[in-house]
Amino acid sequence: MNGAAELLLRSVVVLSGTAILTFILLWHAPGDPALTIAVARYDSVVSADVVDRIRTESGLDAGFWTAFSHWITPLLSGDLGNSSVSGRPIWPELRTAILLTLPLALMGLLIGLALSIPLAILAVRHPGGWIDRGAVALASLGAAMPAYWLALLLILAFAVKLLWFPAMGTGSAAHLVLPGLTLGLGVAASLTRILRSALLEAKGAPFLPALARRGVGPRERAFSHVAPHAAIPVLTVAGLELAFLLEGAVMVEVIFARPGLGGFLIHAIQARDFPKVQAVVMLTAILFVTVNLLTDLLYRLVDPRIGTRDA
Amino acid sequence: MRELLPVLIVVGILAALAVFGPFIAPNPPNAIDIPNRLAPPGGEYLLGTDAMGRCILSRLLHGARWSLGLAFLVSTIGLIAGSVLGLVAAMGGRTVDWAVMRVTDIFLAFPDLVAAVVVAGVLGAGTSSLIFALTVTGWMRYARVARGIGLGLATRGHVVQAQLAGLSGPAIARWHYVPALVPSLTVVWTGMLARAILGISALGFLGFGVQPPTPEWGTMLLDARVHIRSTPLQMIWPGMAVVFCVLAINITGDVLRDALTDRDAPA
Numbered sequence: 136m137n138g139a140a141e142l143l144l145r146s147v148v149v150l151s152g153t154a155i156l157t158f159i160l161l162w163h164a165p166g167d168p169a170l171t172i173a174v175a176r177y178d179s180v181v182s183a184d185v186v187d188r189i190r191t192e193s194g195l196d197a198g199f200w201t202a203f204s205h206w207i208t209p210l211l212s213g214d215l216g217n218s219s220v221s222g223r224p225i226w227p228e229l230r231t232a233i234l235l236t237l238p239l240a241l242m243g244l245l246i247g248l249a250l251s252i253p254l255a256i257l258a259v260r261h262p263g264g265w266i267d268r269g270a271v272a273l274a275s276l277g278a279a280m281p282a283y284w285l286a287l288l289l290i291l292a293f294a295v296k297l298l299w300f301p302a303m304g305t306g307s308a309a310h311l312v313l314p315g316l317t318l319g320l321g322v323a324a325s326l327t328r329i330l331r332s333a334l335l336e337a338k339g340a341p342f343l344p345a346l347a348r349r350g351v352g353p354r355e356r357a358f359s360h361v362a363p364h365a366a367i368p369v370l371t372v373a374g375l376e377l378a379f380l381l382e383g384a385v386m387v388e389v390i391f392a393r394p395g396l397g398g399f400l401i402h403a404i405q406a407r408d409f410p411k412v413q414a415v416v417m418l419t420a421i422l423f424v425t426v427n428l429l430t431d432l433l434y435r436l437v438d439p440r441i442g443t444r445d446a
Numbered sequence: 447m448r449e450l451l452p453v454l455i456v457v458g459i460l461a462a463l464a465v466f467g468p469f470i471a472p473n474p475p476n477a478i479d480i481p482n483r484l485a486p487p488g489g490e491y492l493l494g495t496d497a498m499g500r501c502i503l504s505r506l507l508h509g510a511r512w513s514l515g516l517a518f519l520v521s522t523i524g525l526i527a528g529s530v531l532g533l534v535a536a537m538g539g540r541t542v543d544w545a546v547m548r549v550t551d552i553f554l555a556f557p558d559l560v561a562a563v564v565v566a567g568v569l570g571a572g573t574s575s576l577i578f579a580l581t582v583t584g585w586m587r588y589a590r591v592a593r594g595i596g597l598g599l600a601t602r603g604h605v606v607q608a609q610l611a612g613l614s615g616p617a618i619a620r621w622h623y624v625p626a627l628v629p630s631l632t633v634v635w636t637g638m639l640a641r642a643i644l645g646i647s648a649l650g651f652l653g654f655g656v657q658p659p660t661p662e663w664g665t666m667l668l669d670a671r672v673h674i675r676s677t678p679l680q681m682i683w684p685g686m687a688v689v690f691c692v693l694a695i696n697i698t699g700d701v702l703r704d705a706l707t708d709r710d711a712p713a
Contacts, residue, residue: 145548145551148548148551148552149548149551149552149555150555152548152549152551152552153552153555153556156552157564160564160565160568160569161568164568164569164570165569165570166570275693275696275697276689276693278692278696279640279688279689279692279693279696280689281644281647281648281651281685281688281689282648283648283651283667284667284681284685284688284689287667287671287674287681287685288685290674291674291678291681295674295675295678378557378558379557381557381560382557382558382559382560385559385560385563386559386648386651386652389652390671400560400563400564401563401567401652404563404564404567404568404654405567407568409568412564412568416556416564419556419557419560420555420556423555423556423557424555427555
């Protein structure tokens with residue numbers, strides 16, 4: 136069991152586990168969920184009958200597994216359910232949020248790539264030289280910098296002092312600059328480190344001079360030998376960067392008051408709107424499991440050594 | 447090795463500040479002085495005061511105990527739980543290994559900060575849910591490293607001999623596995639300690655972590671954020687504290703990796 140079937144089985148196990156664990160967490164959350172919903176809906180002191188009615192309506196009086204199956208059955212056919220506070224379907228609202236987060240994530244990724252690729256290439260030209268040391272120092276500083284503090288510094292510099300870009304909200308392309316830059320600088324910090332060491336390793340591979348002496352041309356060396364070796368760290372990075380982008384987007388959106396996925400999640404948690412929280416958790420898990428699955432499959436294509444008891 | 451001394455001194459100073467900070471703080475961290483609110487640095491208050499006239503330096507020093515102390519606690523619990531699970535996976539045979547590694551995958555199927563936000567937020571703001579949230583989302587790296595090293599040890603001569611001599615599983619783990627794990631896990635631990643500092647301040651900044659008026663660097667940043675136009679310095683100090691600590695610990699981790707492990711080994 137070490138092929139694609141095993142990988143697929145793993146993905147299914149991971150997704151089911153995520154669903155069950157999330158449900159357990161929310162089921163055992165402190166406070167009476169029915170009361171929370173009642174207060175959120177009617178915004179005043181509610182009578183015990185109303186709370187009881189909501190409890191029955193939303194299936195909260197049934198047992199854990201009944202409630203779980205009420206949630207998971209529609210989910211399996213692609214229905215994320217309704218908000219427990221407003222009663223409206225979750226998906227349209229969530230889609231709006233995702234559509235706001237996507238350009239931010241893309242902008243962050245582009246800025247990250249645009250900064251890190253030239254910096255890494257310049258750095259490995261003279262390993263240990265001043266550009267290399269500077270790049271490493273900048274990357275270390277970037278890795279230690281919390282996204283929300285970097286965001287505050289950028290707001291201070293470009294929105295408060297220089298008045299170049301708006302600090303908060305959405306609406307124009309200018310609103311995307313500071314959040315995108317916050318995210319992009321973080322991405323650049325981690326990418327520079329990884330690209331630098333990947334390039335250094337590829338340059339120093341002992342088989343390269345051997346191939347050259349055997350008369351293999353530089354073109355073939357680069358494409359048939361260096362590229363597959365360098366592809367492995369790049370593939371690993373893809374998954375890591377996705378996590379970083381998502382994590383960063385949550386913080387950045389809160390600071391810049393962008394009603395994207397991060398704001399959606401934080402508001403859902405604060406309103407104790409658990410169906411919404413579950414929806415975000417499951418979508419994220421599906422996204423990650425899919426990316427990990429694709430990465431694992433690509434690994435096997437690129438490097439035939441991978442595959443035996445390597446989890 | 448030559449580089450080890452300076453970084454250890456810096457980390458030692460940080461640890462001392464976390465332990466003794468409250469004793470050298472010039473003012474009580476929650477003492478309110480409204481006439482002197484939002485005071486600039488210098489004078490009576492060395493780093494100025496916040497919106498309630500509380501001494502920022504004193505709050506930073508008291509906050510070190512929360513930010514650094516909690517990070518130490520969280521990363522150490524993760525270290526113990528994760529390495530035990532990793533060893534169980536490595537020594538327990540194929541089925542156990544598969545099961546433990548799939549549980550690890552479940553917890554890894556999520557960016558850890560987002561998971562911590564969900565757990566801490568759902569359980570309700572407060573220090574205990576903060577600790578739980580960061581521990582539950584921070585043990586997987588230890589488990590993977592411990593398992594990887596453990597699998598490599600299983601067929602080594604001294605381990606096989608110990609088994610043939612009738613030493614029990616826990617005893618083999620204690621005498622043959624744990625010592626082999628120490629170098630790599632120390633390096634992983636420094637990385638996780640830095641991550642925990644970032645996580646604690648991030649949760650504090652979102653309002654899900656340590657609750658006011660307790661001074662913690664993330665919540666101090668949250669307080670300072672509103673005054674970014676009038677007194678921007680107020681948000682500079684706690685941020686610098688976080689960056690400095692994380693940077694110092696990360697550099698220590700790099701130096702330790704070079705000193706403790708061979709460069710080729712995955713850490």
